[in-house]
Amino acid sequence: MDAESGSKASNGNSKSASVRVGSSGKPLHTTLAGAPVSDDNNSVTIGQSGHLLFEDVHLFEKQARLNRERVPERVVHAKGAGAHGYFEVTKDVSNLCKAKFLSEPGKRTPVFARFSSVAAERGFTDLARDVRGFAVKFYTEEGNWDMTGNNTPVFWVRDPLKFPDFVHSQKRNPKTNAKDPNAFWDFLSLVPESMHQLLITFSPRGVPATYRNMNGYGSHTFKWVNKEGKAHWVKFHLVTEHGIKNLTHEEAVSLSGSKPDYATEDLLTSIEEGNFPAWKFCVQVMPLEDAPKYKWDPFDLTKVWLHKDYPLMEVGRLVLDRNVENYHAEVEQAAFSPGSFVPGIEASPDRILQSRLFAYDDAARYRIGTNFHDVPINKPIVKVQTYSRDGAMVVSDNGGSKPNYYPNSYDNLPRNDPTQPDVHPHEGGTVDRFPPRKWEEQDDYEQPRMLWKLMSEEDKEQTVSNIANHIRGAAEFIQERQMGLFRKCDGDLASRIEKKLAEKKKSPEPYTMIA
Template identity: 50%
Template sequence: MSQTKTLTTASGAPVADNQNSRSAGPRGPLLLEDFHLIEKLAHFNRENIPERRVHAKGSGAHGTFTLTRDMAQYSSAKLFDTIGKQTPTFLRFSTVGGERGSADTERDPRGFALKFYTEEGNWDIVGNNTPVFFIRDPLKFPDFIHTQKRLPQSNLKSAQMMWDFWSHSPESLHQVTILFSDRGIPDGYRHMHGFGSHTYSLINAAGERHWVKWHYKTKQGIKNLPPAEAARLAGTDPDYAQRDLFGAIERGDFPKWRVCMQIMTEAQAAAHYENPFDVTKTWSQKEFPLIEIGELELNRNPLNYFAEVEQAAFGPSNMVPGVGLSPDRMLQGRVFAYADAHRYRVGTNHQHLPINAPRVPVHTYQRDGAMAFGNNGGAAPNYEPNSFADAPKQAPQYAEPPLALSGAADRYDHRVDSDYYSHAGALFRLMNDEQKALLINNIAGAMDGVSADVVERQLQHFYNADQAYGDGVAKALGVMAK
């Protein structure tokens, strides 16, 4: 017979009575000296860390990445050094605009944030289930996200502010077209593709850099929810995607994705007819075909949602030798913003938490701050350079090759290319009649009640992408077509 565990306080002291507070007599007031009562109430008040400003509602699971292709010509990263090698991963899915209590079946992009626990440290790729994004300059990110949240006065979502922003931001049309298509509401997280979205880079042992787009192709097949069914589930099972993912892994039906990449040389990028670092556009798969390099499998559910999903912290600033960033403006902004959000939301030492901690020794001169786990560096020096032979030293052999830059520093207009429409138009023309009708009806429904000036401005974007696109939305809105 197992021995009963003794209840303790967080400091390890045994608790004699967990049912009754200390009071001055059976009917008297409570005593401040009841440290157990105070500790329980104080901890309870702080159990909710601030939710993420974006991607607040999410699900996550542990898994593995298995390499299936020789990557030596592209990257020196050790996770790519042997075919068949497996690297532990953690993947967090999410909706973008909703709060933690929102429904999983809202029309919204889905986050697809992937952490690799490599033998050289942690590598994070932050992306979505779409290959593009609404904007291409991080200066506009706070403005955009405000339009996806709530009005300051009424605290209600507003179609007017969403479409007002989009109509003033024509570069958003490609992502808007995807969002209101049949793929705007995935059937859970298992039946959707993932994308790194941004342009990243790989660097090989010879110091050669290649630009790369990451794609994760679901092996479960694409499945999406009709709007009426999504609305029903939002009211009856708002945690539908969480339930589906957790249940599938529990029963051993492990979801898998083919990990693929598109590759572009620096010379090809310099001569490319479009900016290859523009996250509102995709790369042609005819010119830059998908190369399959491995398989991602999710095979273990978290034991504790808060510890492993809510406290999980991803950021493109987490890199290992052999991988890198790019001049993608949005990616550059996220390098700062993601890590800074974690410092605010979880704490200065969020990297120490088990879900975020690398699986390799860490040698840093960072010290102190809230929740500094372990011995906080012990007696080792907290400055560098220093005269200690056994203290951590920089390793120049891991330096990235130089990236050629040119031009005077200025605030360059990112809309100078004026091509906001060709990609959205091409996507529209790829759709069959049923998909086009669904897209148009979804847009018209979402624009219900939007002011005439915003409607007129947004309609012009649809027309610029494709005449039939504009005609269809105009007809659905009851507006005279052009």
């Protein structure tokens, strides 16, 4: 059979695909332009010991391609793992939300989920003491809905102007390129609102045993709107069915040396073995009229809504049952955005959310390109009909010969749908750089104090030890400033940290930033 003949053969994944075969009857190796490759082990030279020839197009194509095969690394959430699955509605919530994928119990929607470490680089250990990203793309019949969350219900800051500075403080020192405890604690000790997230991160939950053994949260407040236009504020929760399991500081440090990709491997193996990761999808629901009266600003990302005030309401079940075929094509090129809404789900005045509505898609445009939505892992299952055209790497028909403007006078072209209005009420007022509502009334220490008092004695001991081990690498004046925040939070917490810190300073135990 010659090189241009077609045949059916296995691609190594037990899936039938059309392939070209060579004279050996085996799949043919080609250049990117499709020309047959005669020898992929030896470059073209003048004699056996002569110089390479520039006309060896295959050699230079491979080298040039290698130079460009990495897309820019995510600034945050760089190291991740992902899998495919489905979401199934288990409770009727059509009275609260008109989104079609939530229309009735039993309805299933395909999903792709990506888990990640937030501050670490792509090659870092899975066992870092860090927040974990928990993003889910729902491929619905009305377009993609992305839930871009974390494994914690709160965050470090409440205003997006602080976010770039926070990220810089968590990254590497600009001089040494090493992790910097001074920067870490200097920033946080000047931002008291970080206390709630800080206490969670340094508790045992700061190092989840696996991605299966942690909860996920939408974290932000969102709005659900039903068919009658009635709206509620909501928060999303994904409660693991595998139980919460965490690693101690010692376990994490040990595993980082022997199995730095521990969580990634666990996700892959658990799915291969049929032990599918699963979560119960729940919401907290707040009537709109409750928001101004609630004790805490319900749009402040550093605060939670107490479950006794707004209990969890079951909605459905998320199951991951299929591993990816190619990491780069699926996990690395996956792009999520909290701005990917479907009718019935809208944004809230949460300041961090409002900023992220732009930032996430903009990051994808930089990393992957203008047409990142056309990448298969990001492509909606419904036909996209838009007047947006051109840009780098167009892989669709680019709208063909149809007009690329609206309004136009031609039939059978996309038209606006007045039955799907954007319902976004806004408060009027003076334009200025205001602190958030209830800023002066809110106590940034009350919720972390409640968390500390809820911890078991064992969890308190681990939390104190983790904080003391980490903060001892910071300058003395920064340590003291942070201790002042701990004292405002809880006297017992502060005294325990001070005692443990004194012990750590005398100990020959090496300082570690990993966990």
